[in-house]
Amino acid sequence: MQAHGRATANHHAVSSLTRLAIWTFAWVVTLALARFGPTQLWDSGTLIGWVALGINVAVGVGLVVVHARYLQSLDELQRKIMLDAMAVTLGVGLVAGCAYGAAANADLIAADADIGLLFVLMGVTYLLATIASNRRYR
Amino acid sequence: MRNRLKTLRQERSWTQADLAERAGVSRQTINAIETGKFDPSLPLAFRLARLFGLRIDEVFIDDHASEESNR
Numbered sequence: 001m002q003a004h005g006r007a008t009a010n011h012h013a014v015s016s017l018t019r020l021a022i023w024t025f026a027w028v029v030t031l032a033l034a035r036f037g038p039t040q041l042w043d044s045g046t047l048i049g050w051v052a053l054g055i056n057v058a059v060g061v062g063l064v065v066v067h068a069r070y071l072q073s074l075d076e077l078q079r080k081i082m083l084d085a086m087a088v089t090l091g092v093g094l095v096a097g098c099a100y101g102a103a104a105n106a107d108l109i110a111a112d113a114d115i116g117l118l119f120v121l122m123g124v125t126y127l128l129a130t131i132a133s134n135r136r137y138r
Numbered sequence: 139m140r141n142r143l144k145t146l147r148q149e150r151s152w153t154q155a156d157l158a159e160r161a162g163v164s165r166q167t168i169n170a171i172e173t174g175k176f177d178p179s180l181p182l183a184f185r186l187a188r189l190f191g192l193r194i195d196e197v198f199i200d201d202h203a204s205e206e207s208n209r
Contacts, residue, residue, distance in 0.1 A: 077167040077176050137170040 016073040023063045030056040077137060085129035093122045140199045144172045146190045160189050 034052040038044035071079060097118050104113035147157050147168075154172070158165040163182065170176035171186075178186065187194040 075163040075167050076179055076182060077170055078164060080176075134166075137166060137175050 016070045020063075020066050020070045023059070023066045027056070027059045027063045030059045081130065081133040081137065084133045085126055088129040089122050089126040092125045093118060096121055139177050140174065140201060141171060142197055142199075143168070143186065146192070146197065147172075150190075157186075157189070161185055 030052070033041075034049070034056040037052050038046075038049050042048050071082060074082065100109075100113050100118065103109050143157075147154070152160075154165045154168045158168045161168070161182065162185070167176065167178075171178055183194055183198055187197045190197060
């Protein structure tokens with residue numbers, strides 16, 4: 001009975017995480033399609049570009065919902081770890097994003113500001129903050 | 139806040155994983171509570187006390203309350 005309960009809880013946690021991974025992968029693929037499709041696969045400014053963008057936004061909304069459900073499936077410590085990591089990520093993203101934008105406007109950096117770099121920074125920050133927070137409560 | 143979770147668990151020969159399963163949380167959470175790194179919410183504290191058949195104040199000890207009663 002107890003082993004069955006543990007197996008069910010583990011299965012639930014794994015399936016939530018698997019679902020999140022699948023939706024994240026799907027969002028990345030549809031984003032790549034919407035971003036590079038007009039230059040690599042079809043002409044820019046066509047209906048198919050709008051369709052690809054619409055699919056990407058729809059999958060993105062699905063990803064947000066799945067992520068919210070994933071957070072709800074965690075226990076209170078795991079949720080705190082995620083919340084701490086998201087707080088750090090938001091702070092770093094806001095400060096770095098504003099500084100980067102200001103630097104671009106003031107012609108302090110050679111190239112125009114690329115928002116993709118900010119997303120990379122936020123992704124890496126989230127990963128590192130999650131690892132650090134997990135270590136704190138190990 | 140201190141707690142007697144580890145002692146009570148060991149008295150029953152439960153592993154952290156056993157207690158985690160019974161309480162419906164992760165083993166990491168039980169470990170963090172036992173080592174004093176994380177204070178559980180009130181519902182979880184009640185759930186843990188119920189699992190040991192004890193009152194919540196018999197499992198979790200408020201340091202400030204015990205300091206004040208000693209004055």
